[in-house]
Amino acid sequence: xxxxxxxxxxxxxxxxxxxxxxxxxxxxxxxxxxxxxxxxxxxxxxxxxxxxxxxxxxxxxxxxxxxxxxxxxxxxxxxxxxxxxxxxxxxxxxxxxxxxxxxxxxxxxxxxxxxxxxxxxxxxxxxxxxxxxxxxxxxxxxxxxxxxxxxxxxxxxxxxxxxxxxxxxxxxxxxxxxxxx
Amino acid sequence: xxxxxxxxxxxxxxxxxxxxxxxxxxxxxxxxxxxxxxxxxxxxxxxxxxxxxxxxxxxxxxxxxxxxxxxxxxxxxxxxxxxxxxxxxxxxxxxxxxxxxxxxxxxxxxxxxxxxxxxxxxxxxxxxxxxxxxxxxxxxxxxxxxxxxxxxxxxxxxxxxxxxxxxxxxxxxxxxxxxxxxxxxxxxxxxxxxxxxxxxxxxxxxxxxxxxxxxxxxxxxxx
Amino acid sequence: xxxxxxxxxxxxxxxxxxxxxxxxxxxxxxxxxxxxxxxxxxxxxxxxxxxxxxxxxxxxxxxxxxxxxxxxxxxxxxxxxxxxxxxxxxxxxxxxxxxxxxxxxxxxxxxxxxxxxxxxxxxxxxxxxxxxxxxxxxxxxxxxxxxxxxxxxxxxxxxxxxxxxxxxxxxxxxxxxxxxxxxxxxxxxxxxxxxxxxxxxxxxxxxxxxxxxxxxxxxxxxxxxxxxxxxxxxxxxxxxxxxxxxxxxxxxxxxxxxxxxxxxxxxxxxxxxxxxxxxxxxxxxxxxxxxxxxxxxxxxxxxxxxxxxxxxxxxxxxxxxxxxxxxxxxxxxxxxxxxxxxxxxxxxxxxxxxxxxxxxxxxxxxxxxxxxxxxxxxxxxxxxxxxxxxxxxxxxxxxxxxxxxxxxxxxxxxxxxxxxxxxxxxxxxxxxxxxxxxxxxxxxxxx
Numbered sequence: 001x002x003x004x005x006x007x008x009x010x011x012x013x014x015x016x017x018x019x020x021x022x023x024x025x026x027x028x029x030x031x032x033x034x035x036x037x038x039x040x041x042x043x044x045x046x047x048x049x050x051x052x053x054x055x056x057x058x059x060x061x062x063x064x065x066x067x068x069x070x071x072x073x074x075x076x077x078x079x080x081x082x083x084x085x086x087x088x089x090x091x092x093x094x095x096x097x098x099x100x101x102x103x104x105x106x107x108x109x110x111x112x113x114x115x116x117x118x119x120x121x122x123x124x125x126x127x128x129x130x131x132x133x134x135x136x137x138x139x140x141x142x143x144x145x146x147x148x149x150x151x152x153x154x155x156x157x158x159x160x161x162x163x164x165x166x167x168x169x170x171x172x173x174x175x176x177x178x179x180x181x
Numbered sequence: 182x183x184x185x186x187x188x189x190x191x192x193x194x195x196x197x198x199x200x201x202x203x204x205x206x207x208x209x210x211x212x213x214x215x216x217x218x219x220x221x222x223x224x225x226x227x228x229x230x231x232x233x234x235x236x237x238x239x240x241x242x243x244x245x246x247x248x249x250x251x252x253x254x255x256x257x258x259x260x261x262x263x264x265x266x267x268x269x270x271x272x273x274x275x276x277x278x279x280x281x282x283x284x285x286x287x288x289x290x291x292x293x294x295x296x297x298x299x300x301x302x303x304x305x306x307x308x309x310x311x312x313x314x315x316x317x318x319x320x321x322x323x324x325x326x327x328x329x330x331x332x333x334x335x336x337x338x339x340x341x342x343x344x345x346x347x348x349x350x351x352x353x354x355x356x357x358x359x360x361x362x363x364x365x366x367x368x369x370x371x372x373x374x375x376x377x378x379x380x381x382x383x384x385x386x387x388x389x390x391x392x393x394x395x396x397x398x399x400x401x402x403x404x
Numbered sequence: 405x406x407x408x409x410x411x412x413x414x415x416x417x418x419x420x421x422x423x424x425x426x427x428x429x430x431x432x433x434x435x436x437x438x439x440x441x442x443x444x445x446x447x448x449x450x451x452x453x454x455x456x457x458x459x460x461x462x463x464x465x466x467x468x469x470x471x472x473x474x475x476x477x478x479x480x481x482x483x484x485x486x487x488x489x490x491x492x493x494x495x496x497x498x499x500x501x502x503x504x505x506x507x508x509x510x511x512x513x514x515x516x517x518x519x520x521x522x523x524x525x526x527x528x529x530x531x532x533x534x535x536x537x538x539x540x541x542x543x544x545x546x547x548x549x550x551x552x553x554x555x556x557x558x559x560x561x562x563x564x565x566x567x568x569x570x571x572x573x574x575x576x577x578x579x580x581x582x583x584x585x586x587x588x589x590x591x592x593x594x595x596x597x598x599x600x601x602x603x604x605x606x607x608x609x610x611x612x613x614x615x616x617x618x619x620x621x622x623x624x625x626x627x628x629x630x631x632x633x634x635x636x637x638x639x640x641x642x643x644x645x646x647x648x649x650x651x652x653x654x655x656x657x658x659x660x661x662x663x664x665x666x667x668x669x670x671x672x673x674x675x676x677x678x679x680x681x682x683x684x685x686x687x688x689x690x691x692x693x694x695x696x697x698x699x700x701x702x703x704x705x706x707x708x709x710x711x712x713x714x715x716x717x718x719x720x721x722x723x724x725x726x727x728x729x730x731x732x733x734x735x736x737x738x739x740x741x742x743x744x745x746x747x748x749x750x751x752x753x754x755x756x757x758x759x760x761x762x763x764x765x766x767x768x769x770x771x772x773x774x775x776x777x778x779x780x781x782x783x784x785x786x787x788x789x790x791x792x793x794x795x796x797x798x799x800x801x802x803x804x805x806x807x808x809x810x811x812x813x814x815x816x817x818x819x820x821x822x823x824x825x826x827x828x829x830x831x832x833x834x835x836x837x838x839x840x841x842x843x844x845x846x847x848x849x850x851x
Contacts, residue, residue, distance in 0.1 A: 112400070119390065120402035126385035127404065130357075148382070155381040163218060166394055233506075254510050261508025274503045276417040285507040288409040333507060 002099050003035070007043050008052060008071060008079040009103035015056050015070035018044055028102050044069055052078055083109045086117040089125040091147060094154050101161060112169075115162050122155050182245050184209045184340045184373040185230060190239035192225055199225040201396040202239065207341065212364065212374045214387035214404075222396040223377045224345055230375065231343050232260045244340050261286050265334025265342040265372065267363070269349040272330050273318040279305065280314040283332045290337070304332035307369070308362050324355040328362060335366050342367050344376045348383055360386060405513055414520035416500060424492040427735065428525040428576070429532060431486035431728075435479045436533025436572045437540055441554050442475035443564045444541075448555065459552045460710050461717075471553060473626045473792075474721065477687060480630060481728055484680050486529070487579050488732040490522055491676070492739045498585070519580045526576020530569030537561070550713040600639050607635030615791050626792055630683055633783070637682040641675045641776065648771060659760065663767045673736050674768075678776035681824070684729040685777040689784020689816050690792045691718045693809065697789065700806050726823075733773060734831050737765060741835065741842045748842040758840045765839065766832035774824025781820040785813040 010016070010024040018040045025035040047053040052075035059066035071079070083104050087096045097118055104111040126148055134144040185207040192200040199222040207213050215223045228234040229241055232248050241248045243263050248256055266272070273282045281288070283304055284297035305311045308328040310321075318326050327347060334342050347363055348356030360383055367374040378384055385404070392399045445468060455463040461471050501514050509517075541557040610632025618625040645667060652664025667674060695718055698711045741748065748761065784792070786809060832839075 116392070116400040116402050119392075120404050123381065123385040123387075123390060123404050126382060130382075130385065152381050159216075159218075162392070162399065163394070166399060254512060257505075257508060257510030257513070266506050268506070272503055272506050274413075274500055274507070276421070276500075277413075281412065282507075285504070285509075288412070289405055289504075289507065289509050289513060291405055291409075293406065294408055294412070337508070 002082070002096055003039060004043050004047060004052075005079060005082045006099055006103055007040070007047065008075050008082075009107050011053060011069060011071045012076065012079060012107045015068045017066075017068055021069075028106060047075065051075075079103075079107070080109070083107075083114060084117075086114070086121040089122045089151055089154070091150075094150075094157075097154065097158075105165070112162065112165050115158055115165065119155060119158050119162075122151050122158070126151050126155075183207060183242070184211075184244060185375065186240075186242040186245075187226070187230060188240045188242070190226070190229055190236045190241065192222075192229055192234060192236050194225075199396055200229070200236070203393070203396070203398055204239075205391060205398070205401075207373045207375055209340065209373055210368070210371055211389065212367070212387045213376070213389045213391060214384035215375065215377045215391050215393060216379060216384050217393035217399070219379070221393040223393050226393065227343050227345050227375065227377045230341070231264055231266050232256050233266075258290075261290060262337050263340045265337070265339040267327070267330045267334050267342065267344040267347045269346040270323070270326070273326055273333075275318055278315050278317055279310070279321070279329050282318065283329055283336060285333060286337045300336055301332070304336050305329070307335075307366055308332045322355075323350045324359055327351065327359050331359075331363050331366060335370050335372065338370055339372050341373045341375060344374065344378075346378055346380075347376060348378070348380060353382070356380065357382065405516075410516065410520055413504065414517045414524065416497070416521070418496070421497070424489055425521075425525050427489035427492070428486050428522070429528045431482050431489055432526050432529025432572045432576060433532030433536050435482040435486065435575070436530050436568045437536035438475045438479035438482065439568050439571065440533060440537040440561060440564060441540065442472045442479065443568070444537075444555055444557070444561060445472045445475065447560070447564075457549075458555065459550050459713070461550075461553050461713070462555060470789075476627060477630060478721065478724065480627060481684060481687065481725055483575055483579075484683070485728050485732050486525075486576070487583070488676065488680065488736060490525075490576075490579055490583060491673070492735065496743070515581070515584050518584050519577045522580030523573050523577040526573040527569065529576065530565075530572030533568055533572060534561075534565045537565075548709070548713075550709045551716065553717060603635055603639040607632045607637075607639065610635065615787065618791060629792060630686070633686055633780075634679055634683055637776070637780070638675060638679045641678045641682070642671065644775075645671055645674050645678065645772060652771075659763060659767065663764050663771070666764070666768055667771070670740060670768075673740065674772045677733055677736055678772045680732050681729050681773050682776040682780035684725045685780025685820055686784040687725055687780075688722050689781035689813075690787065690789045691722055691784070692781070692812070692816055693785045693787075694718060694789035696785075696808065696812055697806070700808065701804075729777075730827060730830070733769060733827065734834055737769065737831060738835060738838050741838045745842045745844075749845055752843050752845055756843070758836070758843055761839050761843060762832045762836060765835060766828040768828075769831050770825045770828030773827050774821045777824040777827075778817045778820030781816040782813045785809055785816050 006025060006028075007021055010021045010028075016024070018037070021044070022035050022037060022040050025040075026032075044053060048055065048069070052072060053069045054072050055067055056070045057066075057068035083100060087093045087100065100114060100118075101111060103109070104114050129144060129148055129151075134141040183206040186205075188204050189202045190200055190204070191198075191202055203222075203226055205213075215226060217223050225234065229236050232241070232243075235249070243259060246259065248259070251259065273279075274285070277285070280298055280301050281294075284292075284294070284301035287297035287300060288294060302311065302314060305314055308331050310325050310328050310332075313321060313325060313329075318329070321329070327350070331347075334344075342363075344363065348359050351359060363376075364374065364386055374387075376383060376387065384390055387404055389401065389403050391401045445462065448462060448468060450465050452465060453463045461467045497518075501518070504514055504517070505511075538557055541554050544552050544554045545556055610628055614625040614629035614632060618629070621628075649664045649667030649671065652660045653668060655661055655664065695715055698714055751761070788805065788809065
């Protein structure tokens with residue numbers, strides 16, 4: 001699970017309390033499951049240990065809520081690397097793709113490039129699956145069909161996301177033009 | 182040398198601009214998928230590449246030959262010998278038996294009918310419909326007519342095969358079988374294959390995906 | 405492309421194309437038969453012939469040239485039906501041409517194919533013309549002397565048959581060459597071009613020139629006159645059909661709305677049809693004028709069989725011309741129905757029934773046909789038969805222009821309107837089965 005990278009993404013706008021991180025996460029994924037407080041603090045602790053985040057402000061005598069975390073350069077690099085990488089298309093990988101896409105859009109990353117790479121990765125996987133025949137047992141072909149159908153569904157969603165992003169960017173260009181003139 | 186090369190191709194229908202400067206190169210033996218939403222210009226691009234439409238500006242080169250510099254006659258000749266076209270449907274001559282439909286490019290090039298039939302029969306066998314040689318298109322299933330279209334597209338040994346939604350009128354199983362036939366025969370001939378498709382399973386069989394949006398290339402990725 | 409290939413591909417074997425070819429062969433055959441007749445009459449020379457063996461229409465040189473002119477005109481009119489026949493199934497044929505081009509046929513090859521196809525139909529028509537002429541000649545020889553307007557067939561006719569076969573073959577090829585359109589992809593719509601002012605001016609000039617020169621050139625001038633008239637009508641018809649169509653399309657009644665929309669989108673065939681009807685009407689008017697002229701100047705004849713035969717022949721010619729025009733009209737509409745059956749079947753879902761569609765077709769045909777016919781008939785009456793064929797009954801003096809022509813003109817205009825409306829109703833009746841088929845939900849299945 002990529003909660004760690006998401007937390008990095010949430011901190012990329014600026015230093016924040018653990019509570020802000022939780023609230024930010026829930027607003028990025030309004031239809032998803034809310035992030036538990038416990039998970040936020042263990043993740044932040046691990047990130048601090050790995051040198052990806054640092055504590056920039058700590059009010060004395062306070063509880064955890066008083067601690068403000070910020071991204072380190074190493075953390076920023078880690079986030080960027082993560083956003084560039086397409087998710088290996090595997091069973092149940094869609095959640096991860098979605099996380100990356102949301103993080104990329106929210107943190108101003110190149111979402112279109114990510115989607116293009118992700119499409120290529122999915123298409124490649126479909127080709128691999130189609131090139132190797134499924135096993136002869138009763139269930140393998142069904143499992144194969146299931147995976148291909150889900151990859152196809154993902155690809156259609158990626159298609160839609162690409163169009164939406166292109167649409168948003170042209171709309172942004174247009175507002176920018178209007179503001180300039 | 183590229184088998185097919187489009188440079189800054191622009192094309193507008195009476196009211197709508199379909200292509201706003203598209204460039205792409207296809208090497209011999211390569212398989213390219215052109216994808217994108219409906220109306221993004223992908224069929225127009227294919228028709229320009231096939232010489233069916235003449236671009237308003239930019240150039241189309243086939244085996245290094247600029248189509249615009251050719252006379253209509255030699256352009257038709259080039260289309261006949263170097264390009265094979267497979268469309269979604271409606272490309273066979275309705276009243277001709279399959280064998281004549283497949284032999285058509287050879288007949289138009291001035292070959293004897295008996296000689297052309299020998300080749301046509303070979304190709305009908307290649308695509309697996311040799312038993313339907315004497316049937317007319319209306320007696321065939323969608324998959325069979327598409328197979329005949331593939332045989333016809335490949336009979337002259339083209340450099341490039343251009344396919345516009347080749348599986349578009351078929352269900353997924355028949356579509357997969359047809360795609361296999363198309364790729365197998367194109368490889369057998371060593372022809373480059375450019376497919377316009379909105380079907381991800383078709384696009385997955387390509388070496389490269391070129392995605393169009395509003396008449397421009399949105400992205401191009403190797404697969 | 406080998407000749408074998410040319411013949412294989414030129415001959416389309418779809419049922420629609422077969423009936424199209426049959427109609428073309430029939431029309432050109434009839435046209436050739438009339439031409440053979442005209443040549444036979446022309447071979448009699450310019451001399452006066454004994455009225456004891458020949459019909460008076462053949463014996464007198466002035467009448468003879470008029471008769472030859474009428475035969476040439478009939479040949480031209482029936483060839484007009486061939487034009488209409490060759491336009492049948494345009495959409496289906498354009499799809500076939502597009503398929504051929506996709507297979508690598510060049511524009512020139514496709515053009516050659518459609519010309520070969522029509523030339524073969526013309527050849528067949530020319531070959532049919534001989535026997536048809538013989539039958540016509542034999543039939544007329546059974547009639548009383550006055551009605552024997554064709555001299556008996558001679559072995560020399562076999563020689564004149566050859567140029568007629570060649571002419572009909574060439575006519576087929578020329579019609580196809582003119583009709584050929586060089587579009588690689590089939591177009592859904594055929595927007596109508598603007599009315600060409602130069603077309604109208606050329607036409608009017610041709611008509612005036614023909615009237616002036618008719619006494620010297622005979623039926624050459626007559627042919628020029630009809631061609632000029634066709635020019636004028638074709639260009640004017642475009643304009644008013646579009647105006648009527650647009651006006652109807654703004655109407656609140658669904659019947660008028662749909663009729664108007666059809667007129668606007670189908671303006672091309674409607675224009676062709678009304679031009680043909682206008683020319684037919686013109687000949688009808690001119691022949692009716694001839695009848696009136698004979699009645700008015702009756703005292704000059706001692707033998708009543710002469711005018712009676714004249715009337716009978718005129719009526720026969722009128723019937724023939726009207727049948728040709730009607731056939732062209734109905735054939736054209738039937739073709740449209742086949743071509744648009746999918747769109748029409750969609751109307752079923754909106755509650756359109758065969759009755760409604762029939763009213764629509766009737767209205768569409770009447771609106772286009774009635775004015776064209778009426779105007780043509782009125783013009784024919786006003787210009788007068790004498791001026792059309794250049795034959796003057798009264799020797800060297802100019803033919804008198806009777807005031808009654810004006811009265812008769814308004815009468816034939818009214819008759820033309822009535823006939824046009826009746827033609828629409830009749831066509832609706834004759835097409836009732838096609839209309840029902842066109843609305844069949846079966847047409848909605850994917851092709």
